[in-house]
Amino acid sequence: MTDVPRQVANALMRHATWVMPSSDKAWGDAMQNEMQSIEEDREALRWAVGCLIASYGERTLGLLHSRPARWTLASLTSLLAMREFFAPAMVMAYRLQDQWLLQLFGAQTAGHDYHRFTPLLETVPSWILMFWIVSGLLYVGAIWRLLRKAGAAYVPFFLALIMDMTGSLMNRPFEIASGVVVNPHALVNAGAVLLPCLMGMMFWGMARGPSRLSS
Amino acid sequence: MGRKSIHSTQTDRLLAVLLKDASAWQHGYALMKQTGLQSGTLYPVLLRLSDQGLLEAEWRQSEISGKPPRHVYRLTPAGLSFAREQIVPARRTTSALLGAKA
Numbered sequence: 001m002t003d004v005p006r007q008v009a010n011a012l013m014r015h016a017t018w019v020m021p022s023s024d025k026a027w028g029d030a031m032q033n034e035m036q037s038i039e040e041d042r043e044a045l046r047w048a049v050g051c052l053i054a055s056y057g058e059r060t061l062g063l064l065h066s067r068p069a070r071w072t073l074a075s076l077t078s079l080l081a082m083r084e085f086f087a088p089a090m091v092m093a094y095r096l097q098d099q100w101l102l103q104l105f106g107a108q109t110a111g112h113d114y115h116r117f118t119p120l121l122e123t124v125p126s127w128i129l130m131f132w133i134v135s136g137l138l139y140v141g142a143i144w145r146l147l148r149k150a151g152a153a154y155v156p157f158f159l160a161l162i163m164d165m166t167g168s169l170m171n172r173p174f175e176i177a178s179g180v181v182v183n184p185h186a187l188v189n190a191g192a193v194l195l196p197c198l199m200g201m202m203f204w205g206m207a208r209g210p211s212r213l214s215s
Numbered sequence: 216m217g218r219k220s221i222h223s224t225q226t227d228r229l230l231a232v233l234l235k236d237a238s239a240w241q242h243g244y245a246l247m248k249q250t251g252l253q254s255g256t257l258y259p260v261l262l263r264l265s266d267q268g269l270l271e272a273e274w275r276q277s278e279i280s281g282k283p284p285r286h287v288y289r290l291t292p293a294g295l296s297f298a299r300e301q302i303v304p305a306r307r308t309t310s311a312l313l314g315a316k317a
Contacts, residue, residue: 024262026272026286027258027261027262027286029286030243030272030285030286031243031254031258032283033277033282033283033284033285033286034242034243034244034285034286036277036282036283037242037244037277037279037282037285038244046253046254047244047247047254049255050253050254050255050256050257050258051254051255051258052255053255054254054255054256054257054258054259057255057259058259058262
């Protein structure tokens with residue numbers, strides 16, 4: 001009777017070859033056949049685990065390089081860009097006392113009213129807004145690079161993320177001093193941090209060598 | 216040829232091993248043993264090198280009867296010159312660093 005590690009290795013290897021993109025089927029078969037030449041069962045199991053990781057990696061790369069993935073990521077990045085431009089636009093509207101724009105922007109915030117932001121709108125300095133404007137422009141640059149496949153799009157994306165975080169950190173004392181909680185929902189705040197990180201990983205993955213699926 | 220995309224220390228390790236006996240065909244398992252890379256790292260590197268036309272692969276009957284055929288690999292002429300470009304300067308840098316330390 002075959003040992004348990006060998007049985008597990010065989011099962012994992014079958015799954016690995018199934019996960020492997022069809023264009024890479026020969027490589028899946030190569031990994032599977034190679035395992036049959038490994039005498040030691042535990043060594044075969046380690047081999048199979050590695051191959052499973054490789055297969056999922058190839059499959060993920062294939063998905064990342066697909067047109068729908070690129071457009072999805074570009075759409076999500078455009079939301080981030082809009083978020084970056086939102087605060088400067090709202091401050092600008094407040095300073096110009098454009099009530100129509102203020103009502104419009106306020107309706108998009110938690111509480112649907114801009115009045116609760118008034119203490120912050122009055123105190124936030126213009127130089128902090130520059131961080132967010134630059135961040136928004138960098139996100140736009142990342143989208144352009146992503147869709148045009150013009151170089152590594154993760155570079156402007158991560159720069160945008162750094163600018164965004166720096167701006168937010170700099171703004172924190174003003175938020176505390178004014179007593180304004182920009183977003184009271186913890187889940188939304190967590191998502192606002194996690195989503196860009198996840199997107200950054202996707203940008204990074206897309207910068208890796210092209211997958212066969214994209215060719 | 217987007218060579219930048221395949222550059223990594225893992226690739227260098229594999230290229231160094233393949234360059235050692237450039238005319239010989241090598242199995243994936245043997246390459247794993249020699250490079251110290253896990254199969255999950257080794258195969259993506261092999262795939263990229265093959266993509267770039269730097270590595271050739273073919274099926275060979277296993278020496279053990281009853282076992283399925285195995286994939287074997289070696290560098291193509293383009294792969295050979297790429298490996299020499301890549302590995303020799305790296306070795307020179309390492310030797311220079313070691314020399315400077317001594």
